[in-house]
Amino acid sequence: MTLTAVILLGAFHGINPAMGWLFAVARGLQERSRDRLLQSLPVIALGHLASVALVALVVGATGSLVTGTALSIGAGVVLVAFGLWRLLSTRHFRWVGMRLSLGQLAAWSFLMSSAHGAGLMLLPVLTRIPAGHHGHAMSGGLFVAGIHTLAMFVTAGVVALAVYEFAGLTVLRRAWFNLDRMWAVALVGAGVFTLVQTAW
């Protein structure tokens, strides 16, 4: 159940054009090169992994210092606050520049994922990893981040190739739902869920 949620969240990130597959397709189209698209995807996934793993490590480290209840309450508050900010703010991620080296592309992905709060949604899962042993929580968190990113990578790869080879980008005009707004609502929901669960 928990693992399924982790994988589904990864797929959700993978399918979101803003989180990287669209940039990979754009890089491929610009040079008329599928190789360039394929090169870009692992780098984008790496940036995403770094962003999610950072959250996992922070949770693991915090969990070794505070009680499980405090950790869950903190996570719930962070989620609700971040979700509300994403929901109400009209600001969006800004980045100037289309000609990026692979290193810069990884940095872009890290920042994009972080600004999006990609790792935060894993908080309800991460805070429930038994904190009995410090190393266990850390490696458990990284495992969650890895599975999540793998799901994101596979989904993004399938979508990117399908769009590049067959579908074309015209599909964006109708199919690009405002996932950011859905995401913001989901963050608030996950935060409330975490808080309620803790209070219960």
Place this chain on the structure above:
Amino acid sequence: MGMSLWTPDPTFYPSPRDAVAAPREKLAYVAAFDRSAERPDALAVLDTDPESPAYGTVVGWTDLPYTGDELHHFGWNACSSALCPSAPHPHVERRYLIVPGLRSSRIYVYDTKGRVSPELVKVIEPEELGKRAGYSRPHTVHCGPEGLYVSALGGFGEDGPGGIALLDHTSFEVVGRWEADRGSQHLAYDFWWHINHDVLVSSEWGTPSMVEDGLVGELLLGRKYGHRLHFWDLRKRRHVQEIDLGDQHQMVLELRPAHDPTKTYGFAGVVTNVEDLSASIWVWHREGSRWEARKVIHIPAEPAAPEELPDILKPFGAVPPLVTDIDLSVDDRHLYVSCWGTGELKRYDVSDPFAPVETGSVRIGGIVGRAPHPAAPYERLAGGPQMIEVSRDGRRVYVTNSLYGSWDDQFYPDGVGAWMAKVDSETFTFDERFFPHGDDFRGLRPHQTRLQGGDASSDSYCYP
């Protein structure tokens, strides 16, 4: 301002190929100004739907709240660049027109959604533009990666340098000066970019003191107006290279880069060559890591008897073409060139940008020609084709006749009049049903046109 949408704004297109399939515009917005500065300038709204009984007439009108703005160019708050993958925000709406007053230095924001006559939602005072960005006389507006970019001819409290100011694209507040390092650039006018290559290109007209009271003969013959192109790093905001076209080529105005984001060429129009009063079009292009420019179109002056000429041209015995605007179709195949002096609209096939082929010409107005519009065949027209706008599908070309208040008066001293015309590009003839003129513009002079949903000079695309 504005809530976000659930799906992308339908006027955003990933690629120029997609944009060519856009539906035809039903409305056109035209900036119109009162030369005497006694009445407010206005946004006039034209019906461009041929099925509509009001086709070709002014159906909307919004007076500005002040006088003396001299509206000139304007642009949309958002465009297809919102789909770019580096910072996508496709769920904003294209609904606000950003309208600078070239003389007043005020910038107005007008809402067009759900209404015919635009409604004022914000005024940016000259002090805000000046104190935050250091500029005055705002001119060209483009929506791009960092928000709204607005070029400006003058400095704040100083004549120059002119440059580019950045505006936040949601609050419309002035963020600041765009340039981190302006290098050799001092004069400003137009700008646009090769968005996928992180390159911005800018052109040169003159500082406010050089243009506001009319064309200054000594400055022109002294070759003091702009004659350079500037290339910038769009990301680092740094000047990278200048290209001097030669100081005989006075006033490098409109810039039209290829819409195809894989390409690195574009067209620049030069108003006049002081040696023979000809006009020219240049192509800039990248060779290795450097930019180069090459003259690809030469339009000669037309001889005329001095008594037919305004004072400023009498000594020359010729009418200069005065190329004051050019526009490139979204498919990058056709370049339209307005010759405001001779009263001619030309079309070139620029499929090979280095070897343009002239494929059409119509005459209307002109300093000597005074050619009529077929809808009013006995009316001698002043002014010439000036601002050009091409529909996204490339089928319709709109032109207006005023250049700039004080310059209108020099070249058309008996009155420049007011008219707007439409050319159907397939036949390259005037649409006889579309000719708003004279009192339709209520004594104001029409300048730039923006088409509902976007046009050939409004959007940049990140996908080929």
